[in-house]
Amino acid sequence: MNYESQRESHGGGSVETRCPRRRFHVVYLGTRETDRERVSEELEPIYELRTVDSASAARDALDEEIDCLIVGPELTDEETIDVIEGVRGSTTDVSVVAIAPSADSAVLRALLEVDTAELVDVPDEEGISDHDVERLRTYVDEYYHRSISDIRETVFDISRSLMGAAPDETDIEIEWGLRLVGERLDADRCLVFEYADDVLDPTHVWDRRSTSSAEADPISPSAFPGFDTLSKSFDPYAVPAEVDDLEFDVPDGFLGDLGTSADRNDTVAADADSHRYLAERTLESLLAVPIVVDWELIGILVVEQEARRPWPRLLRQQIQTFGELVGYTLDRERRRRELARQNERLERFVSVVSHDLRNPLNVLSGYIELIEETGDPEHIEDVSMAADRMETMIEDLLTLARQGENLEKRQPVDLEDVARRAWNAVDTADARLVTRELGTVDGDPGRLQQAFENLFRNAIEHAGARVTVTVVGTEDGFVVEDDGPGIPVEQRNRIFREGYTGGDGTGLGLSIVATVVDAHGWSISVEESDDGGARFAFTTADDSSSRGCARPS
Template sequence: MRKRIVDALEPPYRVTTLGNQSLLEAVDVTVDCLVIAEGYDRSVIEELTTQWPDLPVFLLVSLSEDHDREWSVFRTGVDDLVYRGRRATDDPLPTRVRNRIDDCYEETISDVGETVLTTARSLLVAADDELDVEIEWGLEQVGTRLDADRCLVFGYDDETDLLEPTHGWVTDSRSAVVGPERLPAKSFPGFEDSLRGFDDCVVPSDDPWAPSTDVPDGFVGGLEDAETDANATHPYLERRDLEALLAVPIVVDWELTGVFVVGQSQRRTWPRHLRKQLRTFGKLVGYTLERRRQRRALVRRNERLERFASVVSHDLRNPLNVIAGSAELIAETDDPTYAENVLEAVDRMETLIDDLLLLAREGDVLGDLERVDLETLVEDAWKTVATPDATLETEGLSTLEADQNRLRQGLENLVRNAVEHNEPGVTVRVEGFETGFAVEDDGTGIAPENRERIFEEGYTDGGGTGLGLSIVDTVVAAHGWDISVTDGDLGGARFEIVTDPSPRANGA
């Protein structure tokens, strides 16, 4: 009978049988379930269940009508009894043992409540630079508890309608299957029908009336006929050898900010209490990341305020001193030519104040986004800036999604920077490339040691307010783009603005 029971359990379970070894000595942390016969002394069983209170223990007992005897057995701490005797309607003993262990396994992998609480405690006390590690540790704990193959967190951008992985865990055996994936939201199972409306996507579905997952146009390969579960044959699952998937929306302040995904290579169910626990985990991750974003934004605002105060106290004092000194000279000499110094100082103060107000009022706030013709916008910005002896060249510019007014402010300041910090007759070239566009000139360039500082408020090599490139940086950041400076082909500085780091998103 022992061999028949082992054969019924293997696979998928790995079974070890005990010979003359002591039961107490045989059990360790690698044991997930214990099946023992009646022959063991009850005191040994009681000691075992006391030492290992979370270990499921099943006792094989003879069929009996003695309920007091059954009750005394249960008092030893075992989880259930499996009867050796067999009624006419009963399955064979090995099958009954297998069914009971299957039930135990299903219960074990269907509760992550304690794991969620442990992760919550870790995230509450973690520093900002520790959060990513703690989140991925939490994903590992959830994945291990559920016997899953992967746990992933995707961030969602409603402007681009893309899902981008931010955190993840996969089993070692499947690590080669997972890579960085940035995919259209519509290509993710259940996104349009469920996740966008803040509902779970459950595969296999436990709701016979649930809508089948949409399969967008453009996927290569055939699907099974309509009688099969469309969720289970969605290309996202097929390409990853997944038989089960649960995706829950990450919602922060009534806004969809991401998706938390658990995938498994073996078919399984997703009980409602487990789905609720995983939604709590997703919400925990979402609010943790939002809290970090807000903290970092607050730090940036405070740093900007400090720099503003420095600029105001330093740069406004200089023209004020010029005005005061020139006024004294006019009073002493009655020479009106000193008034020119006053007017120049006033112009500088006016420019400085305008730039400060632009940074303070608009900052990283965008208006309506629209499709903008970049070449037309560059030409308009060029006309706004005084460029009497300079030359503009454009090449390969296309359209892009942007706040037209803010982008024009950024372009004006890039043009002004090139004209004011180089000799007359400078050539400014604006050209497009695969992931964005660049503005470069044939001037003197920017020394490598200064390239990190040029976007700071108040930094200048003379002749400007020190705010122009800070405005550019703010405009770029507000759009979610990246800017960097390097040496240009013309010999001067080249400002590269990356508007889409991955234009051909992976649709897998």
């Protein structure tokens, strides 16, 4: 950000403040050096100004990216018309201010053919006065604010890119859109916060100061200004709050004082200006719009600026449209990832069904043929065991298929209680359960019991009927371990895959455990217990929130 000193009057004296230079390129064409210096003194502290002394130099400047051209009074009508025609042929939108003691009709016609033009009449005398320069500044200010108050074409370009983005291009296209909007609005930063688990996570950031990918830290919703407005009414939140383009009809004979927009918004503006989020980032202006999908807040699109600026109603609507486009894009990508996971799971299911169910089917067929040939019923028990194994596999497959990664509403869960209930639901034979230092976690009790049941069943199947299983709380979660033979190191990365089994199990039990862990947003690792057996370590806490950590009862 470029900064220039600017003097502001306060009472009887003046104080020097620092004001951000606006990213608005102005070219002044004039042959008098005194006029060029006077215009520079007025405009250059705020705008990026370039002065030229010939019509050819002005036309050359039009080949570059400029926003406003000021034509001095000393140029001939032919020179003025020549420069204006150059503006008409320019590929960018350039506003024109022509200063003239008296304008020829040809000059007026040329100005009328420019989209944005103004004629400033001055007395026919040497040089332009301070009053003339102030009028120039007024017009340039107006053009600047107009240029940063309408981004419909930008939003249209972004919409085409987002709608046609490939899956691996989504993030790039969103950040490209943030950059386009930020530069068009002369903003300092644009962000997309995704809202989940009571945290605002900045997933896409554009910062004018950053030459590479910008980053920001997650924040609590309570730390963001206007979050209640954004999340409850789904309305934009702006600082400053007033809307300058508010129009309404005043009835004839009305008596009273309507006040100004500033009067009507003093309380809101005062609260907003003192908000910690703005103070920490030295922001004078902020516009936040909700990103809503299916009547649910999934994120916030934010435009931030260190200079104070208005947010007209039309611009708010355009930014809201951009937010909706981002929301549709994020939701589409989420659905695509979900579908890809489901397809991947389905492919694994097909592999398990076609491979592992064939074994008990072959056993059934073999024993049935043997019974038919011999008439000996002693193999009936083997047939029953094969059928039971198939039934268990089918139940596990249905469990994975039906529940997947969906999670019911979280609630505080007593780990001691859910572990005991899971133990009682499993055929534990002579096995023994030991629990120590267990607290509570935020989770789905049914899914957690399901995970414990599969871990207990896995321990008994692989470590024997007299195994001792221990469930103990840790600083960042809990562990489930046994005193069996353990799991070889080379197999630990494969045990959670569907269909993998180191014994006579279905190969699906630990896959169910992994699905429950993923649904809670936790992590699980496989280690060796102190007794040499298997140790499953659950990490339920993360750096951003203590939710899910095994807390003491």
